[in-house]
Amino acid sequence: MDDEGFISGQYGNSSVFDNSKDSDIILKCGAKRFYAHRAILRLWSPFFARSLNSGFPVAESAVFEIDVDDHAAHKPFCALLKHMYGMPFGEHPANESQQCEKSQSGLEHCIRVYMAADKYDIPSARLAAVNSAQDYLAVSDFPEEYPHVPEEIAKICGPGAPQLADGAMRKSLFEWVRDKFDLISQDPNFAEKIKDGSLLDAELNTKLLFELGAKLRRQKTMGR
Template identity: 35%
Template sequence: MASTATTPSGPVAFANSKIFNIEENSDIIITFNGQKIYAHRIILRMWSPFFERALTSKFAVAQSQTFSLGDDDSPEAIWAMFRHMYNFEYTFGKELNGENALDYHIDVYEIADKYDCPSLRQKAVQGFSNCMRTFLTESEIGETVPIIRRICGSAASHPANSEIRVLMVKFLYFHSTELTKDIAFIEALAVGDLFDATSANDFLAIVLSNISYLRANAHFKETGRDLRESPADRSIRKMARDLGGDENPFAY
């Protein structure tokens, strides 16, 4: 039996998890990567505008008993999306840790974005943030390079305003000093694929802001007086502050 909960996007009906992936009473089969999930059209439509459009269109796919998602996406992330739609708790395998766990949350975020499931996007972003916080306490800062490249790199698929990319830029802001001292980060930066053009500009603004503060501090130590701030200094500092915000999302 369905029940109703209030989410950030308004009232959303969700299914009892007991009917998830049960062939009896299902009215559509989702296929992907040689796997299948027995689902209910009304449930998918209520959670995802993508499925609302696809399953109510005039095209043949709307009436088909099967709906293929193709073979390009992470199967684990697809399972996470459908489990979310059936009110399972957002979790991931205990065997995942460190970088693997971060990749899992990114996979889920990308699936949620592709199939337009906003509530799952929020779960994935929170999961990524929590995992990143733990990862930073247990790992060297240079070990974040693959994650930075995946989200902000020249081959990344995340637009500049995506939640997970905004979060990654905040990480760059609050950890820029550590990163610029780390050999793994420097070597990755030299290769040229660590940042796309937008992220490169963002990181440049952050570094120039740091230099501006260092110059002001050095001037004060030498003269005992504050350095007169130029319009360029004010502009670059504001750009960096706007990117980073007031609070480090990865701090304990």
Template identity: 20%
Template sequence: MDSPNVELMSALASLFENGKYSDLTLVCGMKRYQVHRAVICPRSEFFEGAVRHPFRESETGVIDLTEDDPEAVEHMVNYFYHLDYLSKPLSRRSSRRSSRPMSPLSRRQSNRRRSTKLNLALIEDPLVAMMASATTAAGPLTPPAEQNDQFESLDTSTKLPDTPMAEQMEEDPFDVIEEEPEADVGKPHLVTHAKVYAIAEKYGIPGLKSLARKKFAQQMELHISSTELPEACQEAYETTVDSDRGLRDVVIQAFRAHPALSLRKDVEAVVRDTPGLAFELFRMASGLPITS
């Protein structure tokens, strides 16, 4: 049985997939998104104002976003219904599979796999081989047999009944609503995260803005050598105002932590073409505060 959180997320995903009960349409180029005012308006200052005031959008039920980046718009809409983007949403089938209690047989097999001892003799490493030979000569590093009995009472896993209640008490109820990792784990998507951050700022979606910044920072650290990094730095400075430090602080911190970035030719070219970034890097190199 689905938990209430999974039930809610599945319902939102279903609304997005089939457009049922839709009362608002977002248009971006050739794409049309059938959305719901009750879902997006309370979370966006722009969309709330567009449908509340007597504008053309509130009368026609159509909001044209053609001037925005199509990819960023798609991720924004996905966030409204999945609380994430660039990730595979958790399906109802997979959620049931992850929350279903383990059978007694499955539990015993899982415990057996966990209790399998590592055969050090099979590892081709001189240090490990020496350890293995020393262990064999001196005997296993385990307590004497008579001492095992005093610890037996602590292992209650074999005495507890394999009931659904026992399984449910062990798992985190919020684990089942987490979404799967990004499909293209090898791609940093730094430019994409910068664009999503910008569109979240434009349309007043604080939750999406915070999520995009988090993803941008994580991927910046993981892919500091990426060829996409210079363009992402430029995107961060050209799509945000000077007072918005969300992405800019991440970029400056990356240069502080990795001084070799300044020696890259592709980074140098972008710095030359991005006055805001160049000015802040100059202040950083001079030991001055980034913001006056």
């Protein structure tokens, strides 16, 4: 069995996921319950390793409560679990794809999975979600057909964005905004958020101005 095949999900077995056979813990996510295995949770997540190895009652409980923000929170968490069972996010047919209908943002799903992976400290899933977000934004030079993109970027990069332990998604989305700034500044949805300061927080706005200024100076120097 080659490492590349395992990483890509080629050997992922969807029949093991959420199967009561041999399960030794139930993860309760809102109204949804998932049959899981402590060994797999500890293997993929330092958070679960600490929680399930602690001396507190939660370590021995048959049911582990997953914090939920809304009624749909089980969807990104389900994608996380599938990833931990060898079905990489965005790469395995049994996992939820980032290719959503236009009415449902694929980027939103990537971000929700990423935030859940950050909360429950699942490094490989964080990376997979960032890669899927990059793939989603790279479908065309500028996805003007997706008016929700500015709003989703603001959730990670804007003034009201939560403080996350890992900054990979924030860095990736900022770099996309920087590299596509000439195009997105002409789009009404982006332009509105750029003008009112809701697309990027103060730190990223300062960084953007500095890097765009440096780019302009380089272009002038090369044009001489």
